[in-house]
Amino acid sequence: xxxxxxxxxxxxxxxxxxxxxxxxxxxxxxxxxxxxxxxxxxxxxxxxxxxxxxxxxxxxxxxxxxxxxxxxxxxxxxxxxxxxxxxxxxxxxxxxxxxxxxxxxxxxxxxxxxxxxxxxxxxxxxxxxxxxxxxxxxxxxxxxxxxxxxxxxxxxxxxxxxxxxxxxxxxxxxxxxxxxxxxxxxxxxxxxxxxxxxxxxxxxxxxxxxxxxxxxxxxxxxxxxxxxxxxxxxxxxxxxxxxxxxxxxxxxxxxxxxxxxxxxxxxxxxxxxxxxxxxxxxxxxxxxxxxxxxxxxxxxxxxxxxxxxxxxxxxxxxxxxxxxxxxxxxxxxxxxxxxxxxxxxxxxxxxxxxxxxxxxxxxxxxxxxxxxxxxxxxxxxxxxxxxxxxxxxxxxxxxxxxxxxxxxxxxxxxxxxxxxxxxxxxxxxxxxxxxxxxxxxxxxxxxxxxxxxxxxxxxxxxxxxxxxxxxxxxxxxxxxxxxxxxxxxxxxxxxxxxxxxxxxxxxxxxxxxxxxxxxxxxxxxxxxxxxxxxxxxxxxxxxxxxxxxxxxxxxxxxxxxxxxxxxxxxxxxxxxxxxxxxxxxxxxxx
Ligand SMILES: Cc1cc2nc3c(=O)[nH]c(=O)nc-3n(C[C@H](O)[C@H](O)[C@H](O)COP(=O)(O)OP(=O)(O)OC[C@H]3O[C@@H](n4cnc5c(N)ncnc54)[C@H](O)[C@@H]3O)c2cc1C
Numbered sequence: 001x002x003x004x005x006x007x008x009x010x011x012x013x014x015x016x017x018x019x020x021x022x023x024x025x026x027x028x029x030x031x032x033x034x035x036x037x038x039x040x041x042x043x044x045x046x047x048x049x050x051x052x053x054x055x056x057x058x059x060x061x062x063x064x065x066x067x068x069x070x071x072x073x074x075x076x077x078x079x080x081x082x083x084x085x086x087x088x089x090x091x092x093x094x095x096x097x098x099x100x101x102x103x104x105x106x107x108x109x110x111x112x113x114x115x116x117x118x119x120x121x122x123x124x125x126x127x128x129x130x131x132x133x134x135x136x137x138x139x140x141x142x143x144x145x146x147x148x149x150x151x152x153x154x155x156x157x158x159x160x161x162x163x164x165x166x167x168x169x170x171x172x173x174x175x176x177x178x179x180x181x182x183x184x185x186x187x188x189x190x191x192x193x194x195x196x197x198x199x200x201x202x203x204x205x206x207x208x209x210x211x212x213x214x215x216x217x218x219x220x221x222x223x224x225x226x227x228x229x230x231x232x233x234x235x236x237x238x239x240x241x242x243x244x245x246x247x248x249x250x251x252x253x254x255x256x257x258x259x260x261x262x263x264x265x266x267x268x269x270x271x272x273x274x275x276x277x278x279x280x281x282x283x284x285x286x287x288x289x290x291x292x293x294x295x296x297x298x299x300x301x302x303x304x305x306x307x308x309x310x311x312x313x314x315x316x317x318x319x320x321x322x323x324x325x326x327x328x329x330x331x332x333x334x335x336x337x338x339x340x341x342x343x344x345x346x347x348x349x350x351x352x353x354x355x356x357x358x359x360x361x362x363x364x365x366x367x368x369x370x371x372x373x374x375x376x377x378x379x380x381x382x383x384x385x386x387x388x389x390x391x392x393x394x395x396x397x398x399x400x401x402x403x404x405x406x407x408x409x410x411x412x413x414x415x416x417x418x419x420x421x422x423x424x425x426x427x428x429x430x431x432x433x434x435x436x437x438x439x440x441x442x443x444x445x446x447x448x449x450x451x452x453x454x455x456x457x458x459x460x461x462x463x464x465x466x467x468x469x470x471x472x473x474x475x476x477x478x479x480x481x482x483x484x485x486x487x488x489x490x491x492x493x494x495x496x497x498x499x500x501x502x503x504x505x506x507x508x509x510x511x512x513x514x515x516x517x518x519x520x521x522x523x524x525x526x527x528x529x530x531x532x533x534x535x536x537x538x539x540x541x542x543x544x545x546x547x548x549x550x551x552x553x554x555x556x557x558x559x560x561x562x563x564x565x566x567x568x569x570x571x572x573x574x575x576x577x578x579x580x581x582x583x584x585x586x587x588x589x590x
Contacts, residue, residue: 002311002420004053006045006114007359009549012038014360017535018528019367021106026367027375029104037107040092044111047087051080052118059121059260060423064201066252071200071262077122081203084155089115090126091153094133098149104374109299109366113359116296117303120427121260125158125198127296132159132210135289136229139277147235148208157206157231161289162193162266169195170440172212172283173221179213179228179273187275189213189230189268192250197434199264200232200249206241207232209266210289211273212282219280227282228273246271257426290435291388295365297435298391301399302358304428308406308421309351316344316409338409346563347409351402353560356553357525358395360532365391382457386449387524389441393514394521396431397438403428442513445520446498462492465527472534480533483561484526490568491523494575501578511582512575519571526565533557 015021015037022032055076062074073081084090093108094100108130115123133152136144151157168174177191189211200207209230218224234242250265277285316339320330324340338344365387372381403424407414414421432438450458465488469481494516502509536550536557544550 001057002053002307002424003314004049004118004307005310006041006048006117007306008038008041008045010356010359011041011110011113011363013535013549013553014363014532015106015110017539018360018531019106019363021104021367026104026106026370027377029370032104032107037110040103040107041110041114043087044089044114047083047089048114048118051083052115052122055080055122055260056119056423057420059119060257060427061259063259064252064262066249066262069248070202071249071252071264072202073262074260077201077260078203080122081125081155084115084126088154090129090155094130094149094153095137098133098137098145099153104367104370106363106366106370109295109362112296113299113303113306113362116300117307119260120300120304121258124258124261125201125203126155128161128198128293129155129157129159131289131292131296132161132208134292135210135227135285136276138288139227139285140229144229144274144276147239148229151206152208156204157208158198158201158204159208159210160196160198160266161286161293162196162209162211162230163286164193164195166192166194170437172225173223175212175214175225177211177213177268179215179226181215182272185274187213187215187228187273188246188270189228189273190270191268193266193268195253195434196264196266197261199262199266201262205233206235209247210276210286211268212286213268213273215279222283224280225282226279227276227285229276230268230271230273234272256429257423258430291385294388294392294435294441295362295369297431298365298395299362300431301396301428302355302362303399304424304431305351305355305358305399305402305406308403308424308428309348309355311419311421312351312406312409313339313348315413316348344409347405349556349559349563351405353529353556353564354398354402354525356532356556357528357560358399360528361391361524362395364528379457379460382453383460385452386445386457386461389436389445389449390517390520390524392435393438393441393445393517394524396428397518398521400425400428400432438517439514442517443510445517446502446509446513450495450498458495462488465523468527468530472530474537476537477530477534480530480557480561483565484523484530487523487526487565487568490572491519494519494572497576505579507579507583511579515571515574519568519575522565522568522571525560529557529560 016034059074065072091100093103093105096102129152136148179187179189211228211230212225214224234245236242246269248267250267253263317337319338320335324336329340330336368380368384371377407421410421413419469485472481498509532553536553539550
């Protein structure tokens with residue numbers, strides 16, 4: 001069975017030595033010193049390794065069950081959920097007014113990585129609740145906040161997001177679920193939603209569904225969509241639970257992975273719902289949840305990669321096959337361990353340089369959310385809005401690739417369920433699809449985010465890379481800043497190509513949008529590796545009690561610059577080839 005150990009040291013390094021989250025850098029949180037964050041990560045890490053990770057396989061093999069309309073989760077999930085609740089983990093970064101612990105989002109993200117790596121399917125139950133609670137926090141009335149938030153922050157009640165219908169996932173303007181106004185100000189919802197994660201289960205006393213629906217007579221398409229709160233059990237005026245609402249589970253989806261999460265077909269048959277936010281502005285309200293969920297899904301890419309990588313490293317050190325090409329390294333044994341072979345090294349270094357870069361990228365993104373949402377920094381808000389599709393698309397694509405690479409280290413054993421490596425790839429695969437498939441993230445990036453606010457945020461990004469390269473002018477930084485500058489130029493050239501060609505021929509921009517999302521991802525990890533190299537050089541110069549850690553960071557940074565970042569040149573070439581190679585073939589010829 002796979003092992004999982006929380007990478008606390010690495011997270012601490014990013015939080016304090018790279019991002020410097022303590023003090024002034026995290027608005028409103030002056031006490032985030034390294035000792036405090038380490039205590040949190042240690043406690044979360046223990047829960048992840050000892051409680052959640054052992055249930056990962058159980059969840060995969062048992063799955064959820066639907067009997068007589070009731071969904072049950074795999075053995076052990078209920079107890080583990082009680083432990084998560086008792087520890088106050090779901091409300092770690094939620095406001096104290098509603099029972100949360102008021103810590104910054106960046107800490108919630110750091111802890112989220114540990115839980116998600118240990119057991120993605122399980123973590124989705126409280127992850128989605130967090131997103132639903134955030135939407136109520138931003139768009140709810142005072143009454144709605146008082147009714148739902150304390151119970152959702154504690155996870156006594158969990159939450160879901162209901163967008164998808166059988167005939168529409170990306171194109172939500174086609175939605176058919178309707179909400180008919182009632183005299184008492186509530187609505188009656190009717191329709192069917194599919195693929196609803198954590199749609200029902202046996203771990204909380206109520207489930208609060210956030211449901212997109214159309215009020216009859218409203219505007220056509222997406223402009224007529226509103227968001228509604230639909231509790232599984234109606235809530236009495238004194239806050240106690242009333243009768244069962246008109247919502248039921250039609251069936252559980254059979255799927256490729258995340259078997260421990262209940263993916264439900266939800267039927268709404270005249271269910272009572274309450275408008276959340278403004279009428280016909282449902283997408284805006286749902287985006288509060290979706291943007292948060294996209295960051296959470298980005299992290300799933302990183303988390304599954306980390307869990308798979310840890311096991312690949314153990315295997316590569318243990319499995320004896322062949323001899324090192326330069327001479328035996330384990331002369332007393334029948335063969336050398338796999339890790340001596342350059343191709344296995346290449347594979348592991350690809351994973352390692354992705355994972356550590358991705359972790360810094362994730363936590364940097366989370367710190368922008370703190371600065372934007374909590375610190376009122378509009379530039380940070382703009383930047384994270386630009387970066388969200390890059391985080392989601394790039395980290396889930398590359399995270400999945402990393403799990404496949406980790407599986408490859410095991411040879412045939414990686415394909416055999418007993419070793420648990422196939423679960424990482426199966427679980428990681430969904431992250432490329434839900435919360436907006438990655439092709440749609442690329443569309444959002446190129447079609448919307450690049451030009452947002454007159455292109456201000458992408459210009460700010462380029463300036464940030466330039467300023468970093470200028471400020472990191474010490475001679476020993478040049479091996480990192482020179483490739484970063486070149487890669488950033490490729491990204492700017494791609495942006496320029498879209499500006500010059502996108503208006504005349506939108507297909508030219510959209511044929512390159514996926515490559516652009518990856519190009520942006522490579523440069524962003526390049527920036528993170530530059531910042532990590534700078535932090536480690538500083539630590540070594542100042543005298544550190546762990547020089548090996550920092551030297552290894554520099555070795556990995558060099559690998560990224562030499563072997564990963566040059567991908568930007570190929571991606572730029574693909575983008576500049578325009579629409580013709582992509583669009584020339586007639587649909588009939590496929
Ligand atoms: C396990 C699981 C859990 C899920 N959980 C939830 C949940 O909790 N709540 C919820 O509401 N939904 C959920 N979903 C649904 C998920 O978000 C959708 O499946 C996803 O958004 C894609 O929608 P679709 O499946 O209808 O694909 P489609 O919209 O039909 O898209 C098919 C393909 O076409 C591409 N495409 C579509 N339009 C365009 C375009 N204009 N340009 C370029 N490419 C395009 C997409 O990128 C995709 O690759 C879940 C799905 C699964 C499988």
